[in-house]
């Protein structure tokens with residue numbers, strides 16, 4: 494169970510960019526973290542990871558502070574958590590030392606699948622290759638809590654589909670996954686639960702089965718929660 498009792502982040506005197514209270518995510522859930530640009534999704538994931546300063550932070554995994562159990566967490570981000578001066582194979586040694594459940598066989602399979610050169614320095618990889626390495630490392634850590642910030646960014650449709658299939662296919666069932674994305678149609682059938690963020694708060698929190706029972710889909714509920722006005726663009730053209 495990942496439990497955010499209270500987390501708040503703000504810059505100066507302005508309105509908090511993150512303000513979340515009493516959010517509980519039981520083990521094994523795949524949760525989509527959704528919302529408009531600037532709604533606080535990345536800030537939420539970073540707060541869980543303990544990255545960046547926050548005003549208040551009371552977050553626990555199974556009742557113990559997150560900072561005591563970073564080996565349980567993997568953060569997959571476009572910014573990259575790899576060590577650029579290392580090669581993928583050297584990086585594997587580092588990962589194996591830090592993550593007790595690191596799966597070298599799976600990591601090597603992913604490197605091969607993504608056609609990543611194991612003995613080339615990561616810093617010399619293209620943006621897309623670095624991103625694939627980030628995913629390979631993140632998925633092979635054997636972490637129980639996997640936080641993904643826009644894992645689809647800059648990836649073509651087939652790479653996105655493969656990634657989802659690979660991710661689902663390798664889960665053991667007790668992993669908790671938080672996935673920030675704007676690709677609603679692609680994750681709609683993958684996630685169990687959705688959080689919709691707005692202005693740093695969780696505006697909606699629901700299970701996909703309940704949404705389907707109501708005959709709604711993610712796009713409709715997002716538009717509803719965001720107060721999307723289909724004609725607003727016309728104010729620019731007038």
Ligand SMILES: Nc1ncnc2c1ncn2[C@@H]1O[C@H](COP(=O)(O)OP(=O)(O)OP(=O)(O)O)[C@@H](O)[C@H]1O
Pocket residue numbers: 504510528529530531532533534535536537
């Ligand atoms: N250094 C900063 N100073 C002031 N405001 C900041 C700073 N960094 C982020 N913010 C603000 O925090 C808010 C939340 O940003 P965040 O990156 O979490 O949004 P997001 O939901 O991930 O957006 P996107 O979908 O565009 O990636 C934004 O309104 C952003 O302007």
